[in-house]
Amino acid sequence: MSMPNAFVPGSVALSAQDEALVARRARVLGPAYRLMYEEPLHFVRGEGVWLYDTEGRAFLDAYNNVASVGHCHPHVVEAIRRQVGTLATNTRYLHGLILDYAEKLLATLPAALGHVMFACTGSEANDLATRIARAYTGGTGIIITDFAYHGLTLAVSEYSPTLGNAVHLGSHVRRVTAPAAYRTEGDVAAAFEAGVRAAIADLHRHGIKPAMLIVDSLFTSDGILTEPTAFLKGAVDAIHEAGGLFVADEVQPGFGRTGDTMWGFQRHGVVPDMVTLGKPMGNGQPISGVVIRPEVVDSFGRNARYFNTFAGNAVSCAAALAVLEVIEREGLMANARDVGAYLLDGLKGVAARHEAVGDVRGAGLFAAVEIVADRASRAPDRELTSRVVNRMRQDGVLISVCGPGYNILKIRPPLVFTRENADTFVDVLDRALAAR
Template sequence: MAVRSTIMDTNSFRPGMEEGLDPETRAMAHEREVLGPAYRLFYRKPVHLVKGRGSRLWDADGVEYLDVYNNVASVGHCHPRVVEAITRQASMLNTHTRYLHENVLGYAEDILSTMPDEVNRIMFQCTGSEANDLAIRVAQTYTGGEGVIVTHEAYHGNSALTSKLSPALGTAQTLGLTMRMIPTPDTYRVDIDGTTGGDCTPEAFGAWMAGELKKQVEDMQRHGIPFAAFLADSIFSSDGVYPGPVGYLKPVIDMVHELGGVFIADEVQPGFTRTGDAFWGFQRHGVVPDLVTSGKPMANGLPTSLMAARSEVLEPFAGSIPYFNTFGGNPVCMAASQATLDVMRDEDTMGNAKRVGGIFMQALRAFQAEHPCIGDLRGTGLYIACEIVKPGTKEADQQTALDILEALRDNHVLTSVCGRYGNILKLRPPLVFSEDDVDWFSDAFTTTLRQLGI
């Protein structure tokens, strides 16, 4: 049986699906062989996109789609203020950070102002993988340890180091000998003293998770591996989106520090106002990370990323090892990042995420009441998980979830799935998502469920 990756293969086009494709799509899919076999396309019938604006996308035939998946274009596809900032700076200069430039300094100060005062140093890279890679090295240097703990379905990057900390890449991906995994904080299924995780207090659920972490640190120690860090995104997006109960991470991070490690908050997914409750996902839980990482959403899709740190945590690494990332923090990406941040403030994307996310969740709950295949709904702001199960059970139903995805695609709505079983619709649109977009989704979802007879 072929090995599959939960984040790459579940909703993907595969060889043998060419039959039924129009000649142009079939030819383009065939031409992609030049890229090698590692890449994946979405959908059994791939989409050829040529234009985007806000939360809308258009294919080569002019068909309009609703984007309910793209957190990278955080303030919407081709936002005019971001496009203008990129164009202006690209027409003047683009070079690396070994020269002085006001863009990198201005943005560094501005983005740090959104973080806790304790997080007061920042470095820039080109990808989230690079940011997490650097954060792990910094954590290991600071603690003197090597062991890193992640969750069972985590994804943190594709560098040699971060891929070994990304079990979501599939069983063909070799995991690090010094890493350990704790269970997904699955509030739908975890039973704590007879109470489902979602009904627990933050303290009780956090205590369970902290206990699981302590077990893995003790296992590290038995194998002579000093503990260095817990690496997690605070919404556990690849695991299946588990945002609550709010505050449950605090006992976990307290345990991390008690055991001598540091907390690396991977904010590529929950950061930049997406939760509607705070600028950064970790802030919802009342914790202060030792290191914070983020990626392309900070520049509305341009290849840039950040690693922020407490100065005392960064110093042992940065004070002894020179670090140079050729185009991390380049003037064009910093201009795009600043424009994106300005749009988030001026257009109140946090308020929009909370308001429209609440309307979206309300609409989905109406579907849940009528369709028993929707087993659980959870989320915060514009990050919602819709779990598809076999009616009357909590048994994951991947096939039905994938059938829903394909029918939504045919009804001009784009999204994907996540989680260990690939049965969770991952609804994560650009932050400019509107009430009209919720209506579009609802109409398409109604049609989809009727077509599938579920």
């Protein structure tokens, strides 16, 4: 299946400048890259929740969790500037900054998670977690949800089905139906646990020992599945009984986004064996990590050296430390809770006015609006969803889609989003649906 909302060269008229850039991209970057939206965007500056194009037009960014504390946040920018002008080195030399950051990060997590190892991207973090899980359990089997996305390395792409059919899943991978309350009859927790237990049984049937169950704790690619809370415990118990580990992928749900908790897995009352981090960790400066129970990484650490030239470098650690400081000083977790609830109320008002909205759900500043052909069948309406996304882009608001039917609006703004921004978003969405 093709990428949703992708630009197709030749489909729309572009300015001479942008046409030339598209041609240059194709010439030097090759055919694998994609541009978002039917009419691509050419940005030259970012500030807070806003991105600015070449003509100075402002676009409300309601999609970008990379710049989670806002584009070009001055405290993060200054931390990077100061450190890059002082020292940029790696983990094979003693340096206090990496320890300052590690201690502050670990203090936000359950005490059982006592070590952190650094990488540069979420894909690398999940790749490292896979290696550790295999070393600790002696198994190779991996259990994921149907439409999961966990990264792009060879090992991780083999358990990222959202990459499409051209990227083959590993024979050691088993998929479980995501716990979607909107599309599940009966007990969501029981259904998900039963799916995990069936996957474990099938791995055993094929002579494969389970190594880990890994989920994005908000099931982002599966459609942002936020309710009910506490439905993960049975599935986590099941993987532990089978000798495997539970890995919480917090690349998208983490760093205060849900409002009530710092980490998405905390909404479920479970403590993972490993937590993987990425994207918003450095507000755009590449840094990621794996937070681990010490007993899980002990034998791996003694028997297999880990080194990554750029991971944990002083500049990235300075950026990441600044991000935690901003979240704390500016009360961004409380802002995510309060503005997120306000936004959700506004979205429910939109749903009341438009039959095409089948469901609205969210946690903090992470929300989903499910677009359906009709409420009785709940059939996904991918075409209308794409039109809504591109109409909103034309009106200056940026979002994207998720879910196996590509019919769920993925709303994930920076944590500095305000009520005024939420009002703008709701108004533009309302108009886009009315124009269907």
